[in-house]
Amino acid sequence: MLAVHTDDLIYIERHESDVPWLKIFTHESRKEFSECTPEEKHAIWDALDVIEKLMLEYYEPAKINIASFGNMLPHVHWHIMARFKDDSHFPEPMWGATQRESTLSLPAFEPFVELLRKRLV
């Protein structure tokens, strides 16, 4: 786990994976997204938009994937991942069957986080 960002409403962590993968949490524990305040919803949508655009620029992935499940951890959190044709699961979701041994060679994560922090201010 790497703390990527925090503000009054949300915090963002890295999820360890062969693909670039961030998770956005609300500070307040809420079970369903529709139970979030308008401010929390906007903070999450804005963060997803900023992260998606930077992932597209920085990693040039085949596709961005976004999901919110919370079946095991019923605390609102969103996943956003950059997906590549030679990643471990493509074209399946990262929760699907493994397709291959990942052969990804990606740009370093730390400079991505530095850029992201500047855009999330």
Next chain:
Amino acid sequence: MLAVHTDDLIYIERHESDVPWLKIFTHESRKEFSECTPEEKHAIWDALDVIEKLMLEYYEPAKINIASFGNMLPHVHWHIMARFKDDSHFPEPMWGATQRESTLSLPAFEPFVELLRKRLV
């Protein structure tokens, strides 16, 4: 496939499954969500909010799941599902490994759609 709703920006279809599952598409074919217009983004967020609230009321599920992948079909679409502890995959995402034969006995889908259409106006 069942056409549930259409308006100027989006349309909504049923996805056949053991769980209540809808898919929201933009009419315009866009690959990534961040490429949508602000109006399209808001139409999708609003529809997700309305659908989630009605699924919680009508089906009383254990959890709502939301996802946007598009790895096979690179045209912006969002999945929203009501999940139950005895559904085929819980607590795994619907894209994960099957956990059991589903024993769900749910309220009829058509009255749900009728209610949903009234709220989406």
